[in-house]
Amino acid sequence: MIEQQIKSAVRDIPDFPKPGIIFKDITTILKDPVLCEGIVDAFVEKLQGIRIDAIAGVESRGFLFGLTLATKLRVPFIPVRKAGKLPYTIKQKKYDLEYGSAVIEMHTDAFAPGDHILLHDDLLATGGTVTAASELIQEMGGIVCGFSFVVGLGFLKGRKKITPISDKIVVLAEY
Numbered sequence: 001m002i003e004q005q006i007k008s009a010v011r012d013i014p015d016f017p018k019p020g021i022i023f024k025d026i027t028t029i030l031k032d033p034v035l036c037e038g039i040v041d042a043f044v045e046k047l048q049g050i051r052i053d054a055i056a057g058v059e060s061r062g063f064l065f066g067l068t069l070a071t072k073l074r075v076p077f078i079p080v081r082k083a084g085k086l087p088y089t090i091k092q093k094k095y096d097l098e099y100g101s102a103v104i105e106m107h108t109d110a111f112a113p114g115d116h117i118l119l120h121d122d123l124l125a126t127g128g129t130v131t132a133a134s135e136l137i138q139e140m141g142g143i144v145c146g147f148s149f150v151v152g153l154g155f156l157k158g159r160k161k162i163t164p165i166s167d168k169i170v171v172l173a174e175y
Helices: 002-009 027-031 033-046 062-073 128-139 158-162
Strands: 011-014 022-025 054-058 077-082 090-097 100-107 116-124 143-152 169-174
Touching: 002 027, 002 033, 002 169, 027 033, 033 062, 033 143, 033 169, 054 062, 054 128, 062 077, 062 116, 090 128, 100 128, 116 128, 116 158, 128 143, 128 158, 143 158, 158 169
Parallel strands: 054 077, 054 116, 116 143, 143 169
Antiparallel strands: 011 022, 077 100, 090 100
């Protein structure tokens, strides 16, 4: 049921950010607080039984439901930011994108070594960004206990890329 509600709310934007791409715009979901609450409740239900000490949300749309989910589960929220956005001591990870490279970072005191971290983002595409975030968490002594996404683009094979990190992958609406 939640999958159909999400799919009904998501807006397709053709040729964004470049020709040939159909962008899945989740900002339309944010207009519906009942659906937003349903999304968080669906994550809570599907994540039962997984030890989660904190949730790391990937900038920027991973903050939208990541913080709400962390609050609902009563665990800390960790922002995974683009380079230059965090004010304290940070650790960085550079990674390749299909059109160049990027850098993400986290505060060095975001979690304790051995903590189980759930990685959350709005959309699973190729898996590159969450793989880099996973490597950063692991380098800092954390354990990636799973992944959660509002939307997944199965044809881009991101799930295959992240399954070796954790097979606990929750995608609420798969395309």
